[in-house]
Amino acid sequence: MNRAKGRRAVLVVSMLSPWLIGFAALTAYPIVISAYYSFTRYSFGTVDPQWIGWDNYTYLFTKDPNFGHALRNTLFLAAVGLPLRMLVAFVTAGLLATKRRGAGIYRVLYYLPTLVPSVAGALLFTFLLQPEYGPVNRLLHALGVSHPPLWFFDPNWSKPALTLISIWSVGDTMLILLAGLLNVPRTLYEAVELDGGGPWTKFRHVTFPMVSPVTFFILVTGLIGVLQSFDEAYISSSAAAGPQAPPGAPEGSLLTYPLMQLNAFQHNRVGYASAMAWVMFLMTLVLTALVTVSRKRWVHTSAGEA
């Protein structure tokens, strides 16, 4: 490298330094240090971390009574909540795609809930679904349901209630799907019609393959979102059960993995919480990889693309 090139490299690095230093100090360093903390007994304070090897990890997998529980709750949200959410997004987008007059207004209306901060949304739903005073149960009463669900007060109904929130804020997913649907060339549908195919054939052989790349995208981002789902569970659980209740009340039915991790962090078990964060990262990586591998089987790509 000659002198001029060297000077230029120094100049480029200096110009980038505000970002580089910020990235190094606020992103790279925390990642590295959390990996180190995960092998230590460490709490914030003025006492140094103490190396304990794999102890945090073995405790998490073999002894922590909440681990299996939190995993099951999170998996419920992934296996039931996420598909439901995607289905609703698909149906809504499908309806909006066919609508011509006033479509813009409907799009805005369906998208609006996405703009509500998740905490506000969760609080809103704890009010709507309050068993005694909430409008939902009052309506159910009026419709003749004598014992409407207790929602966030009942371990059997708390997760379905949580799923309702995620369906309500389906706007962003719906909008992406809608863009995908509107991009499907009309000519393909006309071709099916000429061949005598009905609506199902159109969906099966045109719509679904054409929007499958978009579906893949929302599946991956949705999965990552569900694994990290925390705000709604945290807010609705503590709003309904009161401050003395253990995290994820009632009966731990809303204890998601991130909530359990927050709990360790709040109890200042920094080493342990770091180990949990890394396990979460690896779980996300594996699940995303599995979905990506499955892509070959169901995601349609234009000829020539991988």
Add this chain to the structure above:
Amino acid sequence: MTARFRRLAAVATALTGTLLAAACTSDKPASGLTDTVTEQHAPTTLELWTAWSGAELTAFKPLVAACEKKYPWMTVNLVPKEELEKVALAAITAGNPPDAMEYRDPGSLGQAAQQKLLQPLDEVASRDQIDWTQFVPAAERLSTFGGKHYTIPYAFDVYGLFYDVDLLKEAGFDKPPTTLAEIDAINAKLTKRNADGSLARVGFLPDYAGSYLSNYAALWGGDIYGADGKSAVFATGGKLQAFLEWEKSFYTTYTPQQLRTFKATFGEFDSAKNPWLAGKVAMAYDGEWLAAYPKRYDGGRKNWGVVPMPGPDGVATGENVTPISGNGLAIPTGSKHAAEAWALIKCMATDTTDLATFNGYVANISALKSAIALDPRRADPQWKPFLDLASSGRAVVLGSSAAGDVAADPLAAFEESYLNGKVADLPAGLTKVQTEVQGQIDGSVGP
């Protein structure tokens, strides 16, 4: 062009570097805790963090102002902080703590001691001949861990049994209950159901506003942690188990589903719809803050009283205890003006007149015996029992663990499962939770 760019680049690097350096470094302390502070001191501004806010913060200010008057060199910058202990934890770890702070989470005091977040005050306290017996014994014990004082107490809470005089009369009782059997009897008489069989009112419900498991444990004579703060002991001795069995009797008198439906009808705790205030429970075991509610939410519930909560059978009335929790003032590790801060918190915690006024306003109890004696609420029959309980030897404190109150959540979760019929073997279940909690303590502080 290049020269100008180079200069710009250099400025950018320098600026980011300086900002980061400023964020990561801290100044050297100007004084250590044991330094002496004379009357003729150089003007010093102290930062004091508090969790009080709004009108309560306004009521807190005279306490500070009185000390500024006493020490003319002292200016106090009172900073209200939400989530005080957590924010302070971050500040102490980063080496930028306030000079002094309020500490109101005695459950985590053991952890604060273990992680060296607060400075032990014993050396300066004995130098300045602080007489710890001027404080209510239980409040003083809340300030200690492992035999050392980490805070100086100034306010605390006492629990008692609130009852409605008229409802008790309706049940045929002229006097408040003194035994658990009487509570059960009153409960049976006062239970009212709606047409569809759901509960409209109960006489008593141990967990009416969530769980106060450690309070009941104290009442039953059981400990949560061992004296060293490094062991979990709640499953040993059968005390907590005995309480849980009594609590469970409410879940068999009614069904878990009935109680779930009933609790869902409770309004916000701090509102006119508070279940005790609204008459959904005739008796409530709660802290003295509840005594302020009937006036705050002027609606019904005027004829009420408070007595010590009866203990388990075999414990005579008058010998049963009342558990407490409370607030103290502390000097964090790394305080820049520790000696001056000590002068401040010592002054605040021993200011009889202002403490009496302040605690009267926020509906707490003063930790200072002389302030309790001066408390105008002595004349109020609904407040007197609390003040009596507070100054009696019957007020007790449960110890803390060196890992913080790690038992609270697992115990509350276990209690919930047990009450809802998901635990077949109570002693075995409790022992299992104890082992888990022990694992958490060991994981945080080492076996």
